[in-house]
Amino acid sequence: MQILKLGGSVVTYKDEYMSAHTENIERLAKEIAEADSYPLVIVHGGGSFGHPVAKKHKIAEGMVENSQIYGFSATHQAMVKLNEIIVDTLLEAGVPAFAISPSSMLNTKGKRLHELDTGLVKDYIELGMVPVLYGDAVLDSEQSFAILSGDQLIAKLSNDLGADRVIFGSDVDGIFTNNPKLNPDAELIEKVSVGNIEANVGDTTHTDVTGGMLGKLSEAAEAVKGGAGVIMVNAFEAGRVKAALRGEKVIGTLLTL
Ligand code: ADP
Numbered sequence: 001m002q003i004l005k006l007g008g009s010v011v012t013y014k015d016e017y018m019s020a021h022t023e024n025i026e027r028l029a030k031e032i033a034e035a036d037s038y039p040l041v042i043v044h045g046g047g048s049f050g051h052p053v054a055k056k057h058k059i060a061e062g063m064v065e066n067s068q069i070y071g072f073s074a075t076h077q078a079m080v081k082l083n084e085i086i087v088d089t090l091l092e093a094g095v096p097a098f099a100i101s102p103s104s105m106l107n108t109k110g111k112r113l114h115e116l117d118t119g120l121v122k123d124y125i126e127l128g129m130v131p132v133l134y135g136d137a138v139l140d141s142e143q144s145f146a147i148l149s150g151d152q153l154i155a156k157l158s159n160d161l162g163a164d165r166v167i168f169g170s171d172v173d174g175i176f177t178n179n180p181k182l183n184p185d186a187e188l189i190e191k192v193s194v195g196n197i198e199a200n201v202g203d204t205t206h207t208d209v210t211g212g213m214l215g216k217l218s219e220a221a222e223a224v225k226g227g228a229g230v231i232m233v234n235a236f237e238a239g240r241v242k243a244a245l246r247g248e249k250v251i252g253t254l255l256t257l
Pocket residue numbers: 006007008009010045047169170171172174175176177178179180181201202203204205206208212213
C-alpha cells in the first residue's frame with residue numbers, strides 16, 4: 001500500500017490563477033500507470049486552485065460572517081475542478097482512478113482531522129481502484145469550517161490504512177538545509193530524523209495557507225511514527241515518481257524515526 005502526494009506546486013502553475021499544469025499531470029499519470037504498483041492512494045494539493053480562493057474568503061480561520069459560506073463553496077468547487085482534471089488524465093493513462101471528495105466523508109475539530117470513515121476508502125482500494133483525494137474546504141465542529149491540507153489527510157490515511165510507503169512529490173529535490181528557492185547554498189538532506197525537524201530545516205517561511213514545508217514535515221512525521229517509509233522527491237524530474245513508486249533508490253529525502 002502506497003500513498004502518493006502530488007503537491008499543488010506540481011499539478012498547477014502556482015502564480016497563475018486556476019491554471020492546471022497539464023503537461024506535468026499528463027507525464028505523472030503515465031509514470032503512475034507504468035510503475036504499475038498498486039494498491040495506491042493519490043492525494044493532491046490545491047496550488048493556484050484552492051489556495052487563492054480560500055485565502056480571499058478567509059476559510060482557514062473559520063466562519064466569522066455569513067458571506068463566507070459562498071467562499072467556502074467556491075473553495076471546494078475550485079478543488080473539484082482541479083481534481084476532475086487530474087482524475088480524467090489518470091483514467092486516460094489507464095490508472096483506475098476514483099475521485100473522493102474529502103468534505104463529503106470527514107470533518108475537522110479545531111482544524112485537525114476529527115471524524116473520517118477510512119473503511120470507505122479501503123473498500124474502493126479493495127475493488128482495485130485508486131482513490132484520488134485532495135486538500136479541501138471541510139466542515140469543522142468548532143469553527144464551522146476549515147481548510148484540511150492534503151498533507152494532514154495523508155498522515156491520517158497512512159496510519160489508518162497501514163501504508164508501507166508515502167511519497168511526497170513536490171517542486172524541489174527534497175528537504176534542504178534551508179529554502180532552496182531563496183538560498184542557492186542550501187543543501188539537500190538525504191535523511192531527516194523526524195525527531196529533529198526544526199533544527200534540521202532552518203527557516204521554512206512559506207506563503208501557503210496550510211503552512212508550507214514545516215507543516216508538511218510535521219504531518220509527514222506522523223506517518224513515519226505510524227510505520228510508513230516516507231520519502232520526499234522532486235515530481236518535476238521525469239522518472240523520479242515512477243522510480244519511487246517502484247521502490248527504487250531515488251534522489252530525495254528519506255524521513256526516519
Ligand atoms: P507543495 O505545493 O508541493 O505541496 P509547498 O509549495 O507547500 O509544497 O512546499 C514546497 C516548497 O517549500 C518548496 O518549493 C520550497 O520553496 C519551500 N521550502 C521551504 N523551506 C524548505 C526546505 N528547507 N527544504 C525544501 N523546501 C523548502
